Amino acid sequence: MSDQQIVVIGAGIIGLTTARVLQQAGHRVQIISAELPLNTTSVAAAAFWYPSDSEPKEDVLRWGLKTHQTFKELKEEGVAGITFERALEVHPDPTWHPWWLNVVANPRKADLAELPPPVAGGSGYWFDTLVIDTTVMLKWLMEQFSAAGGAFVQQKLNNITEIASQTEIIVNCSGVGARDLVGDSELYATRGQTLRIRRKPEHRAVWEMSTKPLVTHIIPREADTVIGGVFQEHNYSRVVDPLDTEGILQRCRNLQPTLGTLNESDILSVSVGLRPTRARLRLESEKLLSGSTVIHNYGHGSCGWSLSWGCAEAVREQVQGMLPL
Ligand SMILES: Cc1cc2nc3c(=O)[nH]c(=O)nc-3n(C[C@H](O)[C@H](O)[C@H](O)COP(=O)(O)OP(=O)(O)OC[C@H]3O[C@@H](n4cnc5c(N)ncnc54)[C@H](O)[C@@H]3O)c2cc1C
Structure with a gap:
């Protein structure tokens, strides 16, 4: 094991999957984060596996498939919070043809009779996906990180150079925080809001309608159901908006008739998250004047859960060779 400690920000x-993959490769890792895992954007996510069309395309596709594989293996090992589901993505345009049909498992065009009222006469595709309970998974990752000797410091950094003297390798997984932390003006927030509702046993599949800025999704999990959402670009507010809550309930009732009686009394909690949005996800190294190297790993937009393990592996490959084990 290297004496040199790697610092992961976030x-x-x-941040958590990157820290775990680096630990598994034999590195000592410290996490510095302004927030605890259960207060991050990541906990507010839906979160189901979905192919990302972010750039760089070929890498993103590979990272997505690696992530799918890793969550599947974890599920097979008995790790909690991961479920296999069928997903139906619908669109009002009858000619809509998703680019990802040859990427997902078991795709099938939905019959017209399967389409809900808001997209009657439109189009839809079924595919296999994985749903992650974000709270369960973030807690589990944090426990695994600590059990493997990882150190956690809760601290907000104003500039990445603040920790440059502590380590030769910093991995920047600060999500939308990277906008200020490293002055990245290409990165911006896309606000989302989700509601955790009592589990609806009659609803057994992921439903999604991505007609931005009003995305609508219904995600059954082991213990509850997550519904959403909104897609508000350049909105940095982390405050719950009651109008968004009302709109989400209304749109989900319309999208899925089995939720017909859904109302405010079904809500268990409401969360807000800021998707770290960037035309091109940033996964690259940068040399600081101090001599330390920063590996940036941020800007995953709507697909951070779907790309996490693959990107963590890409960071590990970059670290390999920089530090002796
Ligand atoms: C409503 C919604 C639904 C979504 N659904 C899905 C989905 O179904 N599938 C999917 O794959 N993805 C989904 N996403 C996207 C996914 O949640 C994000 O891409 C992902 O959470 C980004 O993770 P992150 O670790 O980069 O950022 P965050 O979770 O925001 O974590 C950033 C970390 O960096 C720390 N940090 C930031 N700045 C500093 C600083 N200056 N100093 C120290 N620490 C700092 C923070 O405290 C935090 O710990 C969804 C997002 C939202 C909001």
Whole structure:
């Protein structure tokens, strides 16, 4: 094991999976994070596996498939919070043809009779996916990280150079926080809001309608159901908006008739998250004047959960060779 400690900034899904993969490769890792895992954007996510069309395309596709494989293996090992589901993505446009049909498992065009009222006469595709209970998974990752000797410091950094003297390798997994932390003006927030509701046993599949800025999704999990959402670009507010809550309930009732009686009394909690949005996900190294190297791993937009393990593996490959084990 190397004496040199790697510092990972951030304790969302990107920081935690990166820290775990580096530990598994034999490195000592410290996480510095302004927030605890259960207060991050990552906990507010839906979160189901979905192919990302972010850039760089080929890498993103590979990272997505690696992530799918890793969650599947964890599920097979008995790790809690992961379920296999069928997903139906619908669109009002009858000619809609998703680019990802040859990427997902078991795709099938939905029959017209299967389409809900808001997209009657439109189009829809079924595919196999994985749903992650974000609270369960973030807690589990944090426990695994600590059990493997990982150190956690809760601290907000104003500039990445603050810790440059502590380590030769910093991994920047600060999500939308990277906008200020490293002055990245290409990165911005896309606000989302989700409601955790009492589990609806009659509803057994992921439903999604991505007609932005009003995305609508219904995600059954082991213990509850997550519904959403909104897609508000350049909105940095982390405050719950009651109008968004009302709109989400209304749209989900319309989208899925089996939720017909859904109302405020079904709500268990409401969360807000800021998707770290960037035309091109940033996964690259940068040399600081101090001599330390920063590996940036942020800007995963709507697909951080779907890309997490693959990107963590890409970071490990970059670290390999920089530090002796
Ligand atoms: C409503 C909603 C639904 C979503 N659904 C899905 C889905 O179904 N599937 C999917 O794959 N993805 C989904 N996403 C996207 C996914 O949640 C994000 O891409 C992912 O959470 C980003 O993770 P992250 O770790 O980069 O960021 P975060 O979770 O935001 O974590 C960033 C971390 O960095 C720390 N940090 C930031 N700045 C500093 C600083 N200056 N100093 C120290 N620490 C700092 C924070 O405290 C935090 O710990 C959804 C997002 C939302 C909001």
